C-alpha cells in the first residue's frame with residue numbers, strides 16, 4: 001500500500017475528513033510505469049527472434065517523443081549496435097545532413113528502425129524477424145503520433161506500407177500508414193546513397209516533396 005493510501009486509511013479510521021488535492025502531486029502518478037518506459041523495457045528484454053543472440057544491445061530509437069516527423073530506417077548496423085542509437089555511423093551522418101537540409105535537425109524528429117537488433121553482417125532483415133519486431137515500431141508510432149512518416153529505403157517502405165512494390169515506384173507519392181492513415185513519404189536509404197551518390201539528386205527531390213506534403217497538411221489543419 002502506498003504512503004498516501006495508508007494515510008487515507010488512518011484518517012478514515014480516525015473519522016477525520018479528508019481533503020483531496022485538485023492536482024495530486026506528480027510523484028503519486030508515477031506508481032504505474034509510463035507506456036514509453038514499459039515499451040523500452042519490453043524491447044530491451046526481447047528474445048522473440050534469433051537476432052537477440054548476436055546483439056550487443058537493442059537499439060530502441062531516439063528523438064522527440066512528440067515529434068511531428070517520424071523517421072523509419074531498416075535495422076541497426078555495427079556502430080548502432082555498439083552505441084545503442086540508430087543512424088550513428090556513416091549512413092547516419094548523411095541522414096542528419098538530409099534532415100537538416102529540410103530544416104529538421106535530428107533532435108526535432110523521432111528516429112527508429114524496423115528492427116531493434118542488428119542482423120549479422122548487416123544482411124537484409126528476414127521476414128520472420130520483421131514479423132516479430134514490427135509491433136514495437138507500431139507502438140512507437142502510436143505513442144509519438146507524428147503528422148508524417150519519412151521512410152528511408154526499400155525495406156522500411158515496403159514493410160510499413162505492406163507492399164512489394166519497388167522503391168522507385170513508391171517515390172513521389174503520399175502513401176498512408178495504419179488506421180490513422182498517417183501520410184508516408186518514401187526516399188532512398190542513406191547507406192544506398194553513399195554507394196550510389198548519383199541518386200542524391202532524386203533523394204533531394206523526395207525530401208522537398210516531403211516538406212511540401214507536410215506544409216499542406218499544416219495548412220489544411222489550420
Ligand code: URA
Nearest residue numbers: 073074075076086087
Ligand atoms: N541503417 C539503418 O537503417 N538504421 C540504422 O540505425 C543504421 C543504418
